[in-house]
Amino acid sequence: MKTLVLKFGGTSVGNIDRIKKVCKIIANYKKKKTKVLVISSAMSGVTNDLINKSKLVSNNFEKAEYDTLLSTGEQASCALIAGRLNHIGFKSRSWMSWQIPIISEGPHSGARINRVIVKNLNDYLKSGGIPIITGFQGVNNKFRLTTIGRSGSDATAIMLARYIKADECIIYTDVDGVYTTDPRQYKNAKKIKKISYDEMLEMASLGSKVMQPTSVQDAKLNNIDIQVKSSFINKSGTLITGSSKTFSNQIITGISSTKNDAKITIVGVKDRPGIAASIFKPLSKNLINVDMVVQNISLNGKETDLTFTIKSEDLKKTEKIIKQNKKLSYKKLSFDKDVSKVSIIGVGMISTPGITYRMFQALASKKINILVISTSEIKISVLISAKQVKKAVAVLHKEFKLD
């Protein structure tokens, strides 16, 4: 008998009508003689309301209590789902993390699921029951509730799928799958039927909002097939799986673009060994994430120009840190806030030469200037003017036959 893990996000259970709809989806799987486990997020809005309450109580609300407070959201939605399934004639019950248990480790509000003891769940599944499991939370070795960060319910679903040895994990959300590029930005974007973990990881890291990179990484490590689907319309979604199962003659799978990037160039840095480290160490200490980095070749062996990108919100802080850096001698600092990173992603590029050339050629044909380039095995990213992102996505989408 097949075992499925179904995960429903906050908007999927956002009100009582949606909870009823979700229960119909669950019931349909159950009728097909499938073992079904359900993971639910809190009803949308509930978590934010609880966060606001905590802020009113304290601007530095204690993390363990924060987790206890937020955990009530999933507890309530799971009880409502189980109650509804009972009402329409199915055997179902809610399971909180501490009842299973889902054991977590690490700090409050940023815990990780360590393991799941599935014995009781397995017995319940064998008896024909549908367990409704609280996402986003665990219980630690002090018997206290923890939460595992934003999108933690996805992580719960993947870990449950791993420990229960599920055949598939279906993530129900408010979009109907992963697209070749953001459909709100480019109307010819197409839904991707299958995508490899690595491609999805790049897509997620590069701006696609469908799944968090850490969840994709978890799925990859545990080799769990994930299907991303909409709980609002009944359509097939996107399967995220191992690259051996995603073979196609498509070279590029998708195109991502970011917003709110900023570029900094330090002109005329005195070139000496360890100079890059002395620039980036204080930034890293201040939790500023540096993305693309380019260092020009030092022609005279004495001075060089260093360019890197960060999130625009970190720009002021970064400027301050560089200016205060006494180990650093340079001529000029220059900034550009209106830049974006556009990336093409696809495992197909490993075996296909000339992709970089085709990308640059296509951008040049639309007079798009490339500021910085960075590449990995399965992606090429370019930094361009933010104003040209739409044009760039369109020309690349056509060039790599995604239309």
Added chain:
Amino acid sequence: MKTLVLKFGGTSVGNIDRIKKVCKIIANYKKKKTKVLVISSAMSGVTNDLINKSKLVSNNFEKAEYDTLLSTGEQASCALIAGRLNHIGFKSRSWMSWQIPIISEGPHSGARINRVIVKNLNDYLKSGGIPIITGFQGVNNKFRLTTIGRSGSDATAIMLARYIKADECIIYTDVDGVYTTDPRQYKNAKKIKKISYDEMLEMASLGSKVMQPTSVQDAKLNNIDIQVKSSFINKSGTLITGSSKTFSNQIITGISSTKNDAKITIVGVKDRPGIAASIFKPLSKNLINVDMVVQNISLNGKETDLTFTIKSEDLKKTEKIIKQNKKLSYKKLSFDKDVSKVSIIGVGMISTPGITYRMFQALASKKINILVISTSEIKISVLISAKQVKKAVAVLHKEFKLD
């Protein structure tokens, strides 16, 4: 070192400002080198909102899920209180029923606390911490959450006080104590300083809303001093304690009156052994609570009139049941919906003769007609026309020197 249990009701923690106020009250006790345990209800409105959600999901919502759903209310309020106490510099944490544990037995939504394992709480108290404990709920031997009925948080507080061997249990609520009679109905009502468990039990059963009879009974059985106080104004409240500690020369402690009573008389019932049982058995089966009962002496040995009172809301159902009762032969059924029960309560009446006479005399002086009488060791109740209740309470309040 003194150990106190403080219980805060829903209105006392009804919003964030009130939670902050409650934390000041707790902090004041803690500063006096007292061990303090706190029991909290859900923020007012939260429980009703959850109940409404369950009703939208199912008109017959499964009881175990109902308990799981409702339990989130206290979990959230306890986390907020603990978070606030941390913020103002106190060591505090929330404790859910399953973490302590508070072990319950009996059906979901109507469970009873069986015992409390206080070892961890005691260790925490010794370390100077303030435990904030979820009221109203327990965990059963199947490791599932249960709730213990309306006013269950009072029961939690009393059981905690018992197991932790507290010196006193203080119930913070939205009234500032127990009054000689309802102050909204009679402006000369006075706050009672001390009242015995038995008197409080009668008061609670007879319409005083301050505490549920079951909670008073629990306190009596475990000999726990309870103080009822307001969390809104800083005034001494009412101490509920053993009768040996409440001695005064007051004969009557308080006067209660009920609303929504109805009187039924079955005229000309064929008198035979067991006739009363055959009338009341089907009513009891249908969960209709019969209060006062009077059977006139059967003069001719053949027929009798039977009068009893019920809640007005049960009147139609009762009428139907009596009419369908084939074992019953009678001449006429008569109803009176506009009746109320007025009671005088006081341990002093045990040792003071003539109280009944004084009560009847006082009522007669105001031309108040007594329809039914019932008495116990420490109370006398009379059924009168609902229109005369105010007048009756006033004359009795004066007669027994409560003004």
